[in-house]
Each structure stands twice: as C-alpha cells, then as structure tokens.
Amino acid sequence: MALFNMAQLMEELSPGQRLLGIDPGSRTIGLALSDVMRMVASPCGVVKRGKLSVVADEIQKIISREDVGGMVVGLPLSLDGSFGPAAQAARDWALALSERLGIRAAVWDERFSSSVVNRLLVGEADLSRKRRQEVVDKLAAAYMLQGVLDHHALRIAPEQE
Secondary structure (H helix, E strand, O other), X not given: OOOOOHHHHHHHOOXXXXXXXXXXXXXXXEEEEEOOXXXXXXXXXXXXXOOHHHHHHHHHHHHHHHOEXXXXXXXXXXXXXXXXXXXXXXXXXXXXXXXXXOOEEEEEEOXXXXXXXXXXXXXXXXXXXXXXXXHHHHHHHHHHHHHHHHHHHHHHHHHHO
C-alpha cells in the first residue's frame, strides 16, 4: 500500500474512524489515538521497538479494537526541513507497516515533538528523567497527531463557511 498525503488520507476515512498517531522512537514507539470526530488526540501507549512483525501485531490489536482507519507516522526531518537518512528510514518503516497491516498511512513532520514534550515535562510537570522516559514517546505521538488534526481542521474550515 502506498503512503498517502495527509489530505488524501483524511478523505479516505469513513465517518467515525479514528487516526492512530505513531512516533517511532529508537527504543519505544509512542502511540496516540484521535477521537471519533478526529478533533482531539490522546496518548494511547507504547510498544517496544523490535521486529516489524511483533510491532505490527501489537498495533493491529489497537486498530481492530478502536476502529482505526488510518495511521500517521512521525517523519523526523532534519532541522532545516530536508529529508535525511532518519526521515528515509521512518518513511520506509511506515510503508512496510502499512503494507503489513493493510491500512492507509501518511507521514507527518515531527521534528520538534519529543523536544517540546520533554521541555513541558521538565518545566511544568517536574517529572524525573526515568518517569519522562516512560511517557515522552506516547505524549510526542499525541502532540504530533494533534498537529495533524488541527491542520486538517484549519484546512477545511473555510470550505464550511
């Protein structure tokens, strides 16, 4: 299955289907879900990074249980916005996961999601380093997915007026 652009992915979703946000970290993969109206993203959990088949099995459980119609995988572009080796690896991984699960997917710039979440957790939540490591990936996935939902809402807002 080819990767979709975000507008195509949103158009392909049936009413009530959720989006799954995925932040593929080096050790854990953060997961977040949209609500059925696709307005709010919430952290959903993490999966330990490992073989694609094992990760796909865990994600498939969520897809089936939550009526997920599409995935948005974080794309770690370089700071200048260019497409480097990390972005290529994330894109390839997203494509392989999409094909394995048979579900539509798109990639989304997530350059600053983990750093924003870390700053928030240090400054506002005053969490220890160990506790931050436990929650940062799923919160980064939610932050990234919320950006997707907000972008889509702004894109369609003028059409509704």
